[in-house]
Amino acid sequence: MIRVPCDEFRSGARAARTSPRTLALWIFVATLWAISDLHVGHRGNEEIVGKIRPERSDDWLIVAGDVAERTDDIVDTLRRLKLKFHTVIWVPGNHELYTTSRDPRQLFGVARYDYLVQACRDIGVITPEDIYPLFDPGNGDAPVRIVPMFLLYDYTFRPENTTTALSALALARERNVVATDEFLLSPEPFPTRDAWGRARIEATRLRLEALDPNEKTVLINHWPLRREPTDVLMYPEFALWCGSELTDDWHTRFNAVCCVYGHLHIPRTTWYDGVKFDEVSVGYPREWKKRGLPEPLLRKIVPDEGIGPGDLSEFGERFDMPPEYAERTEEMRRRVEKAQSYRRMTGGSGTS
Numbered sequence: 001m002i003r004v005p006c007d008e009f010r011s012g013a014r015a016a017r018t019s020p021r022t023l024a025l026w027i028f029v030a031t032l033w034a035i036s037d038l039h040v041g042h043r044g045n046e047e048i049v050g051k052i053r054p055e056r057s058d059d060w061l062i063v064a065g066d067v068a069e070r071t072d073d074i075v076d077t078l079r080r081l082k083l084k085f086h087t088v089i090w091v092p093g094n095h096e097l098y099t100t101s102r103d104p105r106q107l108f109g110v111a112r113y114d115y116l117v118q119a120c121r122d123i124g125v126i127t128p129e130d131i132y133p134l135f136d137p138g139n140g141d142a143p144v145r146i147v148p149m150f151l152l153y154d155y156t157f158r159p160e161n162t163t164t165a166l167s168a169l170a171l172a173r174e175r176n177v178v179a180t181d182e183f184l185l186s187p188e189p190f191p192t193r194d195a196w197g198r199a200r201i202e203a204t205r206l207r208l209e210a211l212d213p214n215e216k217t218v219l220i221n222h223w224p225l226r227r228e229p230t231d232v233l234m235y236p237e238f239a240l241w242c243g244s245e246l247t248d249d250w251h252t253r254f255n256a257v258c259c260v261y262g263h264l265h266i267p268r269t270t271w272y273d274g275v276k277f278d279e280v281s282v283g284y285p286r287e288w289k290k291r292g293l294p295e296p297l298l299r300k301i302v303p304d305e306g307i308g309p310g311d312l313s314e315f316g317e318r319f320d321m322p323p324e325y326a327e328r329t330e331e332m333r334r335r336v337e338k339a340q341s342y343r344r345m346t347g348g349s350g351t352s
Helices: 071-084 109-122 165-174 193-209 228-232 236-241 285-291 323-327 329-346
Strands: 002-005 024-027 032-035 060-063 087-090 144-148 216-220 256-261 268-272 275-279 299-302
Touching: 060 071, 060 144, 071 087, 071 109, 087 144, 165 236, 228 236, 228 268, 228 329, 256 299
Parallel strands: 032 060, 060 087, 144 216, 216 256, 256 275
Antiparallel strands: 002 024, 032 299, 268 275
């Protein structure tokens, strides 16, 4: 909300004589908010949806994946949010793509995704398959193009000393790190998940290249566009299921003011090449009950919340660091430095 003297909006002498005092005109600014990884199927998380509220009726909300596993839970949650917000934008996470025995819709792979896209359209929720909307907060700044994407991953965020997806996955299994995706996320009709991911990346790249290069964008994907956010993972092998090196430069290439993602369950804000990356997840109850819910629950994306790298800790976390987390800070710092050093040495992505 901006307070502006009415003198700036007067259109004639008669208006200027209406009052000897300077009046105040209140301009209400719409906000684009973001959240992800609601996981409403987990006991304790279903109540969080009731806490999600806009400041104004014309606010927009990004839901960056992992709403739930069951199709009915996904659609019902998005419907509830659409009743509160002017516009809701959804991108799928890996959990929306799981086909479990408890799901009333036994759909797999692309057919499952297509079903969810149509279900979202039926309730007025924007998906990655729709026209990218333009968000105008009404504060005088140029509108921003909102770009929901579904990119999946391609196993290129590999552990050290592995050079192929096959060797990387073998090492992860040897270390007992295997994502549930390998059992529940079908790529049908694609032969593999990484083949589906590469097809999604290529199709999305073509759409992005057709955008007006003068427009600013907000890029939204459940998985991070760059490798660095995964450097803080306790099990670095899990990065295999977290993104693709093919999108490493998209934040600069496609004029992003912010990149919104989730998946890692580590709510934080970081900057790469001067572009803000916001991880906006809630996570599982066992996680947020230990550290608290993100503060605030919704992340303000546009207008910019006005913070910079110097306003946050070195890791950019958006929650109060529990004592046991703080004790691991030095270990995390070493892990990050080691990962970045290895990528610099090998010429891998995510070194800027």
